Amino acid sequence: MTNEGVVVDQTHQDQSKADQLKAARQARYSPGQSAHQFSLYLYPLVALALLLLVNLLLDPQFFSLQWQDGRLYGPLIDIVNRSAPVALLAIGMSLVIATGGIDLSVGAVMAICGAVCANLLVLGDWSIPAVIGLAVLTGLACGLVNGFMVSYLGIQPIVATLVLMVAGRGVAQLLNQGQIVTFQNPDFAALGSGSFLALPVPVWLVLLALLMMQLLLRRTALGLFIEAVGCNAKASRYLGIDDRGIKLTVYLLAGGCAALAGIIATADIQGSDANNAGLWLELDAILAVVIGGAALTGGRFSLPRAVIGVLIIQALSTTIVVSGLPSKFNLLIKALVILLVLMLQSELFRNQLKTLFSFGKLRGGKA
Amino acid sequence: MSEQSNNKSATPVLQLRQINKNFPGVKALQQAQLSLYAGEVHALLGENGAGKSTLVKVMTGVLQKDGGELLLDARAQSFATPKDAQQAGISTVYQEVNLLPNLSVAHNLFLGSEPKRFGFIDKKAMANQARQLLSTFGLDIKVTAPLSEFSVAVQQLVAIARGIAPKRGAACTKVLVLDEPTASLDADEVQNLFQVLRQLKQQGVAIVFITHFLDQVYQISDRITVMRNGCFVGEYQTINLNKAELIAAMLGKELCQQRHQAPCLAVEHSEAILTARQLSSGQSVQQLDLDLPQGQAVGLAGLLGSGRTEICRLLFGLDQADGGTLSFAGKPIKLNNPAQAIALGIALCPEDRKTQGMIAPLSIRENISLALQAKQGWWRVISKKKQQQLADFYIEKLQIATPDADKPIGQLSGGNQQKVILARWLAVEPQLLLLDEPTRGIDIGAHAEILQLIRQLCQQGMSLLVTSSELEELTAFSSKIVVMRDRKKVAELNGEDLNPDRIMAAIAGASV
């Protein structure tokens, strides 16, 4: 009897000891702090809000919207509409950057696809879906070339896509025979300048692309695989992920997005200018993706944040125009604001700002 | 319980007091302390995630402490960068090999203090000095080759050698910190290392030695500091503390383990799930005959570089065979890539978790579910809820020390990273699991747990091929042990022969 009691006591002690251990362990950890999605969105949004605010100060009418012919007009709509091509590029670029690559050719691909559209429309007898389909196919083919060079030939992304960046513009000029090819086709032009349910068509196209991509990437494991390959391609291969296939896919998707952007740009000006279509837009797209918080070394990506990045860039351009400064200041201001936006994402800078402000307050309080 | 520190010299060379360090969601160090005296080897012990590496990083300027003080020669000091600590005479070999794979071995050894001639780096002299330095470890390799060409073990030795190499402009080494230096070394290399440590001790260097091999603690250390949950538990003289007491101090409870159980032979004589005949691959594996029976664990022993890892790579489709045949579950197969192997039900938990295993920025949850996801294909997504369940299950089962499953795996302690990688492959539930050094860096409590798990898996019908340098461990569960030497199979031991001595003899090349 007594013996049994002792045994019971023993196990009881063991139990309480184990509980103590567990409690000690739990006291050390506070769960739920590892994921900080929120702050990732915070700073790009703060930057955008600040820019819009500056615009409002410069132009009190800035937030006004007018309703005309079943469509909204106003500076805000303008910003959203103008950012459509870059937004499409940025969506594709996000994926490429997530795998640790970069695609310099998207501007040239825009030009090629634009040239394809314009020439087909000039030739006549092509239905609009067919034109769009062919243009998108062209974009995908360009993406395929890039993807093949990067993933199967193992050429570094920046040079692989540089090849198409240089040659692609040549191809577009070749298609146009060095001319600016214009066309008269109101239906096709509507893709660039028409409206639907109060908003410009390009905005709808961007939203559609964003939604589709988001579904494709996040409702399947594709997005996760892209991130895994971008973080550590070797380990991904050990996991049974086809890292080359993934890389090929992202360049393909980027080519498709560039094609859409090219279609919008062409429809907008009702013509194809092989020299200037999409010129340097690849840099804007990359910039947008980074402003959205992605690392160029690959890894995590977020399409909505990239689109916020695009809006920031476009809002900035608008601000410069609204401010009425001579155009020679454009680049300078753009550079400074971009630096500021980037710095906002650096924790060190935020802390420095905080101390600066608290100093200011202290002094203000004393005075 | 802790005892008075011994009398060798009045003041410690290095003393850490009341050190605190917080990471988001983790109090990594709470009032941790450590005192080091000249001419001692001081073992720093504790479970995975106890805070050992963090303490080392705080002590050497990699991380800044949130509280507490650091005294070097009884003077308060703080190091802003690792370089400052180096200049003050603290040399460190961090837990993961932190060298530069793109530079030559010699350059890795002397980076920052290269020998110069007429103001230019003298590459010849550098190579000569490198050869000399490495020869103290019995290492004879091509020092002008890039480091990436060598195995983890060699890289580890190079890292240690760099630790003791003279540094330009630095005070002579007073403290040498070794964070799990022996995790990937074999017995001979460990002895070589200990030889060097004893010499350094004689010269009055204080050495901090972190390990999970308790035998090594008793072999080399003079004193022991134990940590648990980021706190200081006690400081002991090694000779006054027996192994059971030590384990109890580390885990906070006794370890109930039954060593030397019979090998798991759930099925007495089972069919071979995988058979290899005359399998070869270039120079790395030569004419291998191998049978892996269903529901049993087979051990793979041999020195580093004997072809163990290469066999695993071959069976997982990472390398292609250029001769011989391979059949799995009765059907002949040819493996071109890991995806094929995984589809068949073969999984490999790789040797080098840093480059081949973890996807550092992704969370524990994602890291655990990725392999399963890859197997299912990209279109059949594993829901977040399911991922969470998987992660929670393995965090509990393998006692992964983490606040939650959303922590990026790169921020876990070394041993816990290893557990996550292991969990990833367990989640796939393969038919054949290849484990290449699965217990590297894993603490003694979890180690017993994992051995138990391996038996359990066999019972459930899974087959395993386990590579390990720890012979004790291999004999604890293997039904058969294959011994490799110079890329050839030299022996297959079973039954009576399953003991460390016999394996040792076979590895060394005595007649079998």
Added chain:
Amino acid sequence: MSRTCLPLWITFALVLLMFAAGASQFDGFASLRVVTNLISDNAFLLVTALGMTLVILSGGIDLSVGSVIALSGVAAALLIGPYQWHPLLAFALILPCAALFGAGMGALIQYYQLQPFIVTLAGMFLARGVATLLSEESVAIEHPFYDAVAEFGLELPDGGWLGATSLLTIALVLLMLVLTHYSRFGSSIYALGGNSQSAQLMGVPVARTTILLYASSSMLAAMAGIIFSFYTYSGYALAAVGVELDAIAAVVIGGTLLTGGSGFMIGTVLGVLLMGLIQTYINFDGSLSSWWSKIVIGGLLFFFIALQKLLSHKWQNKAGGRA
């Protein structure tokens, strides 16, 4: 050793191949004059690419170089023209300023942990912005010093002529060769490119190296701008657009990995020569329309990069098999 140098030899062979192709097709291609012209035409690109190599070896990138070339050209032209400075005095002001500009970018990258691509992209806008602000028109340079420099040079047989700028470029190449491969600064750069975290743990002065690195790149770009001004006798804010991409391409074709830590300075020289030869080849042809020449340039670039990849892959496999 030979294995790490292999891509270099392959690139060298490709340069010879390109030269042979040109020589077999056009009269007068295989002359010393073509070779020296190759150097003087590409001197500014080469100097820029040297700096770019440093940056890329460290795992970074510098997109601002094209704009810095333009800015230094404009600044030099303005100082020499309207402000009546002696060119050497102007250079003595411009070069340190450029270094400071680069150091600023390096500091942002280092201390605020911003990505090089973006910081230097902002630097690119900034430098070109300042250049346009200084002058939107092209500014001509007329100064006896420029004439004197143009006269100076080394006469070679076969119509060859190594001008002052070519000689300067060659000297810079030698200097950079020694700097990258035989100095601690060079080692630190390779270390950063290998793994900046490990480099930090190994006691490499990461901050100092990063800042110095970008400072050198900008300074070399400014030097390239000055060389360019000797070539065009003017400074123009919209000059050298896209040169950064040419420089990056040259560096990468020279076998340097964009991920950093692996590559050779001499490879960059070969890369610039290869690109220059492609351009010379097209100029010699003369019949191509502007778009066809773009396509041909792209095609040749692709051909050489792919060939380089395939060859080094093949030989590496062979070497691996033998080992």
